[in-house]
Amino acid sequence: MNGELLSVLDHLERDKGIDREILMSAVESALVSAAKKALGSQTEEVEVKIDRKSGEISVFSGGKEIKSEDFGRIAAQTAKQIIIQKIREAERDVIFTDYNSRVGNIVTGTVYRFEKGNIVVDLGKTEGFIPKSEQSSKENFRQGDRIKAFVVEVKKTGKGPQIVLSRANPGLVKKLFELEIPEIYEGIVEIKSISREAGDRTKIAVFSKDEKIDCVGACVGMRGSRVKNIVKELQGEKIDIVRWSDDIKEYIIAALSPAKISTVKLDKEIKQALVTVDDDQLSLAIGKKGQNVRLASKLTGWEIDIKPKVKAAETALGPEEKAAPEAAEVAVDISSLEGVGPKTRKLLEDAGLDTVEKIAGSSVEELTKIKGIGEKTADKILNSAKELARKK
Template identity: 40%
Template structure:
């Protein structure tokens, strides 16, 4: 068998070379070598023995020894010995002490050398990954340059020079074909430890990637004069970016576009031709929504802030432009403004308003037992619900043209009578449906809502805790759609029900809410790069 001779100086030189090449601590390399020698020693003298190796850090001398523990009662004769046996070798030996038997240096045979190499390579790789993690964990949010090393099933491995990173298929721009050797810029969105070691995750589809690219191309963003408020992307196709200038003399849109479009075109080229709409940010939500729907012209905006929903009315010839190809324009505008946007033409809006007017008029006619003239007058004056009529001041009701105080008082009396009868009917229906007291105690649910839930088989707090927000609020078939409940409010009520039935704790809920807020800050408000 061929022997491998390694001199003392070689040992230290190899450790120094590996440490320099891999950018890791020399001590880690020497420890890996010690483990390799130790493993080879156990292979030669027996795995059952406690054999340890040490390399002198100055001379490079390899010290190999067998360790025997001094114990009161021997359980393992190979690694332990009694106090009497120990004192025969060393008179002052004590229980708990280790006796060290030096062993002759071993020549590394082919198999032993191969095993030692595997141990060293494994330990060095682990140390290298740890170094990469420590180096890159604080670089989340940066843009890095790298070279494509390999592409497997759409997932791209990128060599960053001192580390390797992964760009998964869904983080690559669609229809962008990267191949080995290509130079690529990407955004570090996560660095985390995984089973196979620390991993650096890159993205070219992340909204912040676009913000960082603008930060590199537009000096005003880098300096903080212009702030990128929000970004919405359909990667590889189209994007909208909202910008705000902190200096009234600087036009944020013009600064981002650049002379003859040079700045925005540089970003477009990097993103494989992705069209970018640059939108001026406005604190007034209605104005911002109008801006976000550009290039379409908007005739009217009707907001429902509680439900985070909005209706936008456009001229007939602007409908297709406002919606965009496959709904892209309105979808991006919704992402940018964080509102659900419904687009309708002026004709559709007129028909909808007329239908709502007729529906409310009929409701007043049935509840108050009045003719259509009085009902239409009430709707025209802005009354939408029976309780508004029941508790409005008399003089306000009497001020309606054609009404006097007697008519106003009579309308209020009829409205209150209707509400009392309706309340009695709902309470009885709650009993008939078998709605439990714990469900009735959920904050935000009134009797009418409880009846609607009961009719759909949701009769206990546990039933309600098993719901999801869309099941309650969906415009098409939501159980509570007529009550115009927002998704956020519905989610809050469901989560509180889950706490009440013991599915989660309040601490879990608080932690989840804190995580959502942090995620929203990262996704929504995109800060200008500090040092792109």
């Protein structure tokens, strides 16, 4: 009997992942309850001890040991019920702890059933569910399909842990990028912001901590292979990968891609940007039902107002802007030149070469005099600047 008890407890620890000591305490507690019931309400304080090595059970009442024969059928049945209850509670605690630690991460399961619009997902030891509000309207799943979902929260309920999952949360896209892009997982490329309308479009802003690694290129992959895998997982949702910049004008221009932006005026006090575009770019900049500008606003944290050039000029804030509209034009940033990363950009700016025109008017000799810029890099930068200056 005692050896069987230890074997059962060891088996439960292996299969259910419940700590052996928790199970021992549960059995002791159950036997105390059973002893009290068997011996009657007038029984003095009952104590049960189980030897952790041999499994031998000792029951004491009023300082006197009670042999196991004194337990009747009712006591044994009660002990069994309480043991089962304690084991279930312990299992639930293990599941709660396990999945609570996974909040903010992705789990994989199987679509088990559909219940009042919710998708119930079989996660192996337990179930999770995706409420209708956390589903993408464009996605379709069938019973038995494998599914990846984002863990939103884990709640304790009378029926056990309730694991709330999501396919619409922006965190799902972020974690998919971490799984698919080694540079993001390793921390070389950082995700700065995400805005998402599940099922339709996501904009994600990325930044490279290493100037030798192109953050957008790393996310796209060879011939789009990396981002294609993410799009496939999201069942065709469009993804715009935006290069993050601490220059808010550049950032807004990138966020509104694929539209071509003419000018950007900023009101930093109220975090509002007035963006002007050519007439043929207006619908592209605004997007279907305003989606492009709405996602760009969420991504940058700025309110963006888009107008065609003529209307923007009419609604200019003051005479200074009307008299000199060209002053509001967005200059081409020197970081767009070949060979210019964040560090090189700072070196050039410190040397007074802060525009494409100034760099194009310099020489390789001038550029190599700047500490940190070699002859090959200088040649690349100069050729790129001259090419860009010619196009303008």
